[in-house]
Amino acid sequence: MTAEKNGLFDEVLKKLKRHDSWVILCHENPDGDTLGSAFALYSLGKREGKSVMIVCPDSLPDTFSFFPHAAELRVTKSLPAGEVRNALLAAVDISTEKRTLANMPELLSACADSVNIDHHGDNTMFAATNLVVPSASATAEIITALLSAYGKGITEGEASALYTALVTDNGNFRYNSTSVESHGCAQLLLEAGAKPTEIDDRINENMTDKILRLWGLALSRTELFxxxxxxxxWLRGFEIDGADADSNALDGLINMLMRIKGVKVALFLAEKNGNNKLSVRSRAPYSARDLASRFGGGGHQNAAGAKISGGFEDTLASVKKEAEKYVAFGNTSAQ
Structure with a gap:
């Protein structure tokens, strides 16, 4: 089902047109999809004369500083309820309210209305209207369809942000989430002015020598089992900090493990800010989402993650043990 065929699509579109104030939310540790999709929607709101705000719990990675109105991102862990009282709260690419502002339940109760625009299959449907399209390779596909249907066109800056969101989430059309609709979305964005070569330079040709060596360190620790x-x-926190690496600097690193012949499940554990962040990738018949759910995480069928508390060494051992058990038994009920 494409976004346009979803009965909730028209409902979200009507709400965007009806409300004069939008508060657009991104998820923690923001990636290209949540930011590119949110900034494109924010840009439309600005063009339409809406009172708009774009908010994220974490700062904007420098890689995405070329997005329209990038300097206007508000970085905060929570937002006063009074600021959303008369607004439409729009969560973009957020699968659960736990992945955004700390006082999200309060904001949902206080806002005039709310919409949840996402493509994660495990979305918890926390808003008044939940436009969730798991078949979309990126939330950017849904936002592109909304901007097209809105009837005010898509600017070159919006197209660049959305194209970035699209290709960073579907691996430049390499992941199995890529569909006919994904390529149709790309066509619309190219026609609106997105320039793939320039975008690729901005998001992929910016690695420092420190980060390259950090990747090398992780690769040198590769363990097959x-x-x-x-x-x-895996990488420890002091190693990541020593390379001046933000969350975006490690994007794509785990995919290197999936290049190994015979590997069906890839795991990357990174220590950051007192937490252990687990990234999981998989190929059929295994599900990254199912494995991540064992640690309280979630995501897509073949790309998921979790935040795990506790000591790093114990967490590393636990991750390996659970992965071995999952591959052996193939389901989350296996003991």
Whole structure:
């Protein structure tokens, strides 16, 4: 089902047109999809003369500083309820209210209305209207459809942000989430002025020598187990900090493990800000989402993650043990 065929699509479109004030939310540790989609929607609101705000719990990675109105991102862990009292609260690419502002339940109760625009299959449907399209390879596909249907066109800056969101979430059309609709979305954005070569330079040709060496360190720790079906590597917090690496600097690193012949499940554990962040990738018949759910996480069928509290060494051992068990038994009820 495409976004346009979803019965909730028209409802979200009507709400965007009806409300004069929008508060647009991104998720924590923001990636290209949540930011590109949110900034494109924010830009439309500005063009339409709406009172708009774009908010994220964490700062904007420098990679995405070329997005329209990038300097206007409001970075805060919580927002006074009074600021959303008369607004439409729009959550973009957020699968659960736990992944955005700390006082999200209060904001949902205080806002005039709310919409949840996302493509995660495990979305918790926390808003008044939940436009969730799991078949979309990126939330950018849904936002592109909304901007097209809104009837005011898509500017070159919006197209660049949305194209970035699209290709960073579907791996430049390499992931199995890519569909006919994904390529149709790309066509619309190219026609609106997105320039793939320039965008690729901005998001992929900016690695420092420190970060390159950090990638090399992780790769040097690659461990194969579960009969060669699983691959794992890891980085400690002091190593990440020493390379001046933000969250975006490690994007794509885990995909290197999936290039190993025979690997079906890839695991990357990174220590950051007192937490252990687990990233999981998978190929059929295994589900990254199912494995991540064992640690309270979630995501897509073949790309998921979790934040795990506790000591790093114990967490690393637990991740390996659970992955071995998952591959052996193939379901979350296995003991």
């Amino acid at each position: 579960a009969g060669g079906k699983c691959a794992l590597f």
